[in-house]
Amino acid sequence: MTAPSSLVDVIGIGPFLHDATELPELDRYGYPTGPLLEAQKMAADLFGASQTWFIVCGTTCGILAAIMSTCSPGDTLILARNSHVSATSAMVLCGALPKYILPEYNLQWDTAGGVTPSQVITC
Known part of the structure; x- marks a missing residue:
């Protein structure tokens, strides 16, 4: 080089x-x-x-690759409402539709937590 x-x-x-x-x-x-x-x-x-x-291009590259390689136009993707912004970009690029779940809030840490399996099942 x-x-x-x-x-x-x-x-x-x-x-x-x-x-x-x-x-x-x-x-x-x-x-x-x-x-x-x-x-x-x-x-x-x-x-x-x-x-x-x-991956060598960081989180955005990995999220784009994961979503765009598994979702097709019209597919629904369930994800946390506080997901990385690149998830939205990937859905726009591949035509997937979002179904957002509000993550549980952790009062002890004063931050949004994860999504539980029961939230996904009832989605």
Whole structure:
């Protein structure tokens, strides 16, 4: 990777010395075969899942991928009213319709909590 000289002039070369996510010795995110694959297998085992994939673009990317890969136009998606804003974006992009549930409020922590199974069943 070549760092843009205009950016190096501002922040120095330091940050670019550690940008090594796509070196063959470190594996590939798109098709891992080495350490990343092993880490994903270990994560899947820990989570009790058959397979786990790591995302590299943050929460928004993961939520968009999850919703857009499982919902079709007209499908109803049940989610907490305080869900991440990217869930709404994903529903718009794939044509899914929201069915919101108000999460339980935790007075002790003064914050919204999760959605219970009984709330989903009665939805």
